[in-house]
Amino acid sequence: MTNLTALTLADARKALRDKSITSVELTRAHLDAIEKAKGLNAFVAVTAERALRSAQASDARLAAGEAGPLEGLPLGIKDLYATQGVHTQACSHILDKFKPAYESTVTSHLWRDGAVMLGKLNMDEFAMGSSNETSYYGPVASPWLPPNWTPEHAKAALTGDKKGLLTPGGSSGGSACAVAARLCLAATASDTGGSIRQPAAFTGTVGIKPTYGRCSRYGMVAFASSLDQAGPIARTTRDCAIMLRSMAGRDPKDSTCYDAPVPDYEAAIGRSVKGMTIGIPREYRLDGMAGEIEALWSEGAQWLKAAGAKIVDVSLPHTRHALPAYYIVAPAEASSNLARYDGVRYGLREDGGDIVGLYEQTRAKGFGAEVRRRLMIGTYVLSAGYYDAYYVRAQKIRTLIKRDFETVFAAGVDAILTPATPSAAFGIGEKGSADPVEMYLNDVFTVTVNMAGLPGLVAPAGLSATGLPLGLQLIGRPFDEETLFTLGAVIEQSAPKLKAPAPWWA
Amino acid sequence: MANLINGATGDWEVVVGLEVHAQVTSKAKLFSGASTAFGAEPNTHVSLVDAAMPGMLPVINVECVRQAVRTGLGLKAQINKRSSFDRKNYFYPDLPQGYQISQYKSPVVGEGEIQVDLTPERSFRVGIERLHLEQDAGKSLHDQSATMSFVDLNRSGVALMEIVSKPDMRSAEEAKAYVTKLRTILRYIGSCDGDMEKGNLRADVNVSVRKPGAPLGTRCEIKNVNSIRFIGQAIEVEARRQIAIIEDGGVIEQETRLYDPGRGETRSMRSKEEAHDYRYFPDPDLLPLEFDDAFIDALRADLPELPDDKKARFMRDYGLSAYDSAILCAEREIAAYFEDTARHGGQKRDAKIVANWIMGDLSAFANANSLAVADAGLSPAGLATLVDLIGEGVISGKIAKDVLLLLLGPERGADPRALVQARGLVQVNDTGAIEAAVDAVIAANADKAEQARTKPGMLGWFVGQVMKTTGGKANPQSVSDALKRKLGLD
Structure with a gap:
């Protein structure tokens, strides 16, 4: 067998069932790739022994004809998911050495279905960031070479501060990097404002943020509870569909989790899009938008039209308020959700003389600058005298944004097509150091979807002028992920095939 | 105000x-x-x-x-x-x-x-x-x-x-x-x-x-x-x-x-x-x-009777005063104990007497021992029997207080009726025996008997003396009647 890590999840699944490969071989190939890709910094913990034990057990089940839907398939898990007895810190210093005594519902579904865990993936601290640069464990480098860089130049940069190498996006930067660099077949990720979709777009991978409530949040380290949602990043829409079917499902331990059976998402791949109506929202055509983004968007619409869908212009009039409102709601919830990290029961503890000193020292040293910034914003907007002016208004805007989408869907639109990001991947150290809003603008096309609780899928659609991946986003009706998989597969088929980045880091 | x-x-x-x-x-x-x-x-x-x-x-x-x-x-x-x-x-x-x-x-x-x-x-x-x-x-x-x-x-x-x-x-x-x-x-x-x-x-x-x-x-x-x-x-x-x-x-x-x-x-x-x-x-x-x-x-259908309603019902159905009803209804368990006692065996008892026993001697014992009334050791059936024994004239109210303490203490769980018999506490209603006791007391206190003819208030002292010589078992009413007759007070 040659390149086992080049297989898609679906192909690997077939090869395992055909007995042409074993899970141990497949797992070992990925562990080797991870070892060689240390410089990318995608993994913050590798669970090699456990992975090989799981793979052996999977091989036994495959031999016995008792294979689960993900039997023997090696995956990466974002550090945000509680994995029993394994590093779970949301890449924050404040959760120093934290190993939970419990398993998140999403990952327990994966193990139930036979998947193999390779390790925990790097991410922005508490999922707050769009470039994976806020991680306590340092930035992740994208496997995509910066324009005009030689492989040697890039490899040398891995050992330093990685400046100039490309970010894989964030917050699920480790997930996107690991999938794009063939370090795992697929990965779990999470999305509060774009944290699955923007990294997928930057790395030429496929990511879906399902409808709010489709996956349980139990055991996911919370950032903003009303926006957080689990989802996969994989290399194809089919792989994403396979992953989501296992990850999703009802959970009595999460009151906000949707109580309905999970459809066979994979069956939606290859369905006809004839007769579907696709909305193109005029408000997403931003002033000063890059010509290549606009061109890609039009091209995507043409592909769907060619496949039989009807393209219509639609209006989502409150779109421009989404980002400011998001940066009130999300920090507000975060300021409360992160109050539990106080140095009293687990994680980092910095003595400070008395209890107030302990809180201050622990939280000052335990949280990074971006997290501290958002906690302060959140605390401020919930404060007496400001609550109505900020939080209440932001919630009203949220209702209006939701209504915008409802109106469009009620008019017969099946899905909405938008760009995924305003640009291709940027360099490590390039954005946000002077003005954090520069970084926040990355989420301009994705936050609306979280605010409305809708599903959003990003598929690679082409390359920028500089040769970097660009994605398109499809937004669907609540709990209609199937339509997104169908449409996403059409884009995937129509777009020029991306070449995997050559392993310059190895 | x-x-x-x-x-x-x-x-x-x-x-x-x-x-x-x-x-x-x-x-x-x-x-x-x-x-x-x-x-x-x-x-x-x-x-x-x-x-x-x-x-x-x-x-x-x-x-x-x-x-x-x-x-x-x-x-x-x-x-x-x-x-x-x-x-x-x-x-x-x-x-x-x-x-x-x-x-x-x-x-x-x-x-x-x-x-x-x-x-x-x-x-x-x-x-x-x-x-x-x-x-x-x-x-x-x-x-x-x-x-x-x-x-x-x-x-x-x-x-x-x-x-x-x-x-x-x-x-x-x-x-x-x-x-x-x-x-x-x-x-x-x-x-x-x-x-x-x-x-x-x-x-x-x-x-x-x-x-x-x-x-x-x-x-x-x-x-x-x-x-x-x-x-x-x-x-x-x-x-x-x-x-x-x-x-x-x-x-x-x-x-x-x-x-x-x-x-x-x-x-x-x-x-x-x-x-x-x-x-x-x-x-x-x-x-x-x-x-x-x-x-x-x-949830409403499943709600128990609430204190105000119970109090009103006690006043209406049992003819109790507002005061007695309020005290009995302050605790659901006491109210239930009262009702079980008052209605025990399908009979009607004097509710006021039942209430008095619960609020009086029984509560006093329970409080002194930091117990709830219902847990003091006497079942509603036991108290009902005790009240019945008084009503039937089998024991006097005074003897009943002693019986109660026995039932709450050394004779816990005993049947009050059997206990009264076994301990010979049955009230003496035998007129002959009572008259003999009265005669004996008058004879032994001739001077006082003389005074009593002009000072009827001394009757109480004579009753007490007779009760003492009969071990408290004589029917007090019969004793009083006999004394009045023999002292010439009627």
Whole structure:
């Protein structure tokens, strides 16, 4: 067998069932790739022994004809998911050495279905960031070479501060990097404002943020509870569909989790899009938008039209308020959700003389600058005298944004097509150091979807002028992920095939 | 009005409102499956949710919601078919989440009313503002080490009902009567055991003073008072403190205070400026609580008879006075004990006599031994038989008191009728024997007998002497009749 890590999840699944490969071989190939890709910094913990034990057990089940839907398939898990007895810190210093005594519902579904865990993936601290640069464990480098860089130049940069190498996006930067660099077949990720979709777009991978409530949040380290949602990043829409079917499902331990059976998402791949109506929202055509983004968007619409869908212009009039409102709601919830990290029961503890000193020292040293910034914003907007002016208004805007989408869907639109990001991947150290809003603008096309609780899928659609991946986003009706998989597969088929980045880091 | 407090500048009226925190009777906590049992080793009833582990989510315990709705029905209050949970944010080591989940904006129960009995004959009404569900905090232990504090999370997340009254009370007595009545209602419903020693019922007391007819004064809140007696004391001393300040030309600052029972004073805990900004906002982890009329109706149908209704029924059906009915109905178990006794065996007994035995000798014994009346050792059947024995003339009331003590002590569980026979306590009704005893006493006290003919008041002394020589078993009425005849008093 040659390149086992080049297989898609679906192909690997077939090869395992055909007995042409074993899970141990497949797992070992990925562990080797991870070892060689240390410089990318995608993994913050590798669970090699456990992975090989799981793979052996999977091989036994495959031999016995008792294979689960993900039997023997090696995956990466974002550090945000509680994995029993394994590093779970949301890449924050404040959760120093934290190993939970419990398993998140999403990952327990994966193990139930036979998947193999390779390790925990790097991410922005508490999922707050769009470039994976806020991680306590340092930035992740994208496997995509910066324009005009030689492989040697890039490899040398891995050992330093990685400046100039490309970010894989964030917050699920480790997930996107690991999938794009063939370090795992697929990965779990999470999305509060774009944290699955923007990294997928930057790395030429496929990511879906399902409808709010489709996956349980139990055991996911919370950032903003009303926006957080689990989802996969994989290399194809089919792989994403396979992953989501296992990850999703009802959970009595999460009151906000949707109580309905999970459809066979994979069956939606290859369905006809004839007769579907696709909305193109005029408000997403931003002033000063890059010509290549606009061109890609039009091209995507043409592909769907060619496949039989009807393209219509639609209006989502409150779109421009989404980002400011998001940066009130999300920090507000975060300021409360992160109050539990106080140095009293687990994680980092910095003595400070008395209890107030302990809180201050622990939280000052335990949280990074971006997290501290958002906690302060959140605390401020919930404060007496400001609550109505900020939080209440932001919630009203949220209702209006939701209504915008409802109106469009009620008019017969099946899905909405938008760009995924305003640009291709940027360099490590390039954005946000002077003005954090520069970084926040990355989420301009994705936050609306979280605010409305809708599903959003990003598929690679082409390359920028500089040769970097660009994605398109499809937004669907609540709990209609199937339509997104169908449409996403059409884009995937129509777009020029991306070449995997050559392993310059190895 | 007798409630006014006399100050140097005239009369003052005290205005009191209460926020009572009642621990919900439930097996599990409000948002986790951990046990609520009292008295366990520290940190043994703590779930991952209670300890606020990363990624843990609250899930509502529907039993606690039922208890809150049942309580609301008992308070004749508006039941809100849609309510929601908010987070109250503050840092404290015994608050692992860094916020308390409470119902700030929309509580499960709205306005209601309680009829409070100041004395069994005199009652007044207190408006209920709202009742909401919230989590209790854990307990900080500061006395275990010189340099460290410890935290016990067993209570963390236990369900509380906060029951907020309107400022409808005008004295410490009224406030105490209100809490007493509220506690009775909660215990009837079974939604809170009202055990103040275990901290299962605590109150924040809001006190202000004003000249009669003037607008409301600035209030101070006295936090976490944990006995009815202390609630009364705290109001008294706080009202006097406020009057003294105003009469000295000062103004009352709105603040949170603590009552120190040892020193009999309230002390400032934090001023309005130091008050926490709790940054309330809707808890995004929880859906709103929504239920329909059928849910409420089922709980209403299942509600026990409440104290006011029971008291009215006792007066109507048993012909008891308001006083007796109120005392019997103060505890659901005593009322049940009374009814079981009065109706035992399908017979009708003199309810007043049954009530007297329960409120008198039986309660005295139970109180002296720190027992509930129903647990004192005498079954309703036993007491019914004892009352019947008196009614049938088998024993005298006086002998019955001795029999009762035997039944509660060495002869516990015995059949009263058999016991009376076995111990030879049956009343002597034999006229011959009584006359012989009377003759003997008169003969032995001839001088007194002579005096008695002119001083009929001495009859009682003669009755006592005869009873003594008959060992108390002679029928007192027969003795009295015979004496009157023989002393020539009739």
